[in-house]
Amino acid sequence: MSRIRVYTVPGCPFCERLKKFLKEKGIDFEEREAPPYSEVWEEMVQKTGSGAVPQVLVDDKPLGGYLDVVFLEASGKLYQLMKPDEKTEGAEELFDVIILGAGPAGLSAAIYTARKLMKTLVISKNIGGQITWTFDIENYPGFSQVNAAELIEKFRSHVERYGVTLEVGKEVISADLTGRVKRVVLEDGRSFYGKTLIIATGSRHKVLNVPGEKELVGRGLSYCSTCDAPLFADSRVAVVGGGNSALEAVLDLAPIAEKLYLISLTPLTADPLLQEKVKALKKPVDMYLKYKTVRIIGDSEVRGIEIMSLDDGSTKVLDVDGVFVEIGLMPNSALFVDVLATNERGEIIIDEQCRTGVAGVFACGDVTHVPFKQIVVAAGEGAKAALAAYHYLMNRR
Structure with missing residues (x-):
């Protein structure tokens, strides 16, 4: 077994990384703290030729710092130097x-x-x-x-x-x-x-974390209107969200969906230009602002969405064939x-x-x-x- 000495300075992040690295590899070492210009620091400079920490000595031969040790580990040579009596066929590629x-x-x-x-x-x-x-x-x-x-x-x-x-x-x-x-x-x-x-x-995707959501992904519930909007032609669809992605989903769906609902926890936060475009649609969008989504309804596919008013706590079920969750990434x-x-x-x-x-x-x-x-x-x-x-x-x- 080689004798390994590590020179460190308190608070040095690379010193901490090196110590953790050696411990993970099961390599025993002696640590010596070497504050700049101290007696131990002078010893380190004399033995290693460097004033930077950390520094590693193996049997009084300088090995280098943290990055040098990592490179030796990657090349399979670290154990040869530090544990010459042990097999090295397990070294990483x-x-x-x-x-x-x-x-x-x-x-x-x-x-x-x-x-x-x-x-x-x-x-x-x-x-x-x-x-x-x-x-x-x-x-x-x-x-x-x-x-x-x-x-x-x-x-x-x-x-x-x-x-x-x-x-x-x-x-x-x-x-x-x-x-x-x-x-x-x-x-x-x-x-x-x-x-x-x-x-x-x-x-x-940010998720709603409500009952039925996970179970109905890909069965009427989607997180990407650009990907899946064409699948909902002539359908009743709810979009959950009040930001840019939600209103962009409404604009994607408007030309093909039979009926559109928009459900948002807050008043609309999307860019004013997007809000104007949605308001100008020939097909009106029923908006439920300050409403929380309670659950997605359906067995093998989406059949509805239950929402709750944040103002009075009343609940409502909307009959829909699809739900787009557009609350961000x-x-x-x-x-x-x-x-x-x-x-x-x-x-x-x-x-x-x-x-x-x-x-x-x-x-x-x-x-x-x-x-x-x-x-x-x-x-x-x-x-x-x-x-x-x-x-x-x-x-x-």
């Missing part, structure tokens, strides 16, 4: 790219990175992303209409043709984006390493907001090449600030991110 998310953006990125012969790992809680929340999809290129499950399967089989490594069903709980090697940790404790990282974690960016630039909605800000501002880290799809949250847009952004990651690796020194 180093991927050219790790893609977080397996919706249209993530899977499109995987196809392009694989075709560039980049060693690719895709990590995702599921395959399909938001597509799994809908039933039929219209006007995706090549299909006038396609079943969502069928499109997801086509995406998956296309990716698997190229031998891409898939880790599905596990959630990423932490990610180190700095340094030449990126590290992600799964909920089961495993770590993966990549030279580049593409964030394609998408967004999630939330980007799945919580892991990255402390490191990457985001807008007021939490969407990751990127440039025209899907770069985030952190070297080697790219983002694409609905998790970004790019407008028009559509499947075809996400797929195109995924291709862009993959090509940008490839060019980054080719030009890196």
Whole structure:
């Protein structure tokens, strides 16, 4: 067993990361606090040649700092140095790219990175992303209409043709984006390493959390009027929400629906221009403002919606064939907001090449600030991110 000494300073975030990293790997070490210009700091400078913390010594030989240790772990050399008597065949692989998310953006990125012969790992809680929340999809290129499950399967089989490594069903709980090697940790404790990282974690619809909602998704209840409005021709439809997305859904549905209802917890908050357009519709929209949705009614399909007045508590049941929940989206960016630039909605800000501002880290799809949250847009952004990651690796020194 090698003798390992770690020089640290209280309050140093990279020192804390290094200690946590070594503990997770079961590597014992001696910690020495080295405040600047102290006797211990002078010792550290003499032994390692560096005044920056943290610093690691292995048998009195300088190993470097936190990022150096992570790189050695990714290349499989860390155990050889720190635990030379133990087997090292379990050392993690180093991927050219790790893609977080397996919706249209993530899977499109995987196809392009694989075709560039980049060693690719895709990590995702599921395959399909938001597509799994809908039933039929219209006007995706090549299909006038396609079943969502069928499109997801086509995406998956296309990716698997190229031998891409898939880790599905596990959630990423932490990610180190700095340094030449990126590290992600799964909920089961495993770590993966990549030279580049593409964030394609998408967004999630805000839900009502009322009885019947979950059970009737894809059976008359939808979260995307752009995707599903054509399926409700000559139907009675309720739209839940009072913001821009809700009024845009009303405008999508107005030309085809038989009857439209708008239900909102508050007075309308949408842009005045959208409100004027809705008011100018030839087909009147029955508005229930300051009403709460109580439940979605139906067995195998939507048959109605129960609402309650916030003013007097009275309830009402509207007979409808469809319900569109349009109360907004939330980007799945919580892991990255402390490191990457985001807008007021939490969407990751990127440039025209899907770069985030952190070297080697790219983002694409609905998790970004790019407008028009559509499947075809996400797929195109995924291709862009993959090509940008490839060019980054080719030009890196």
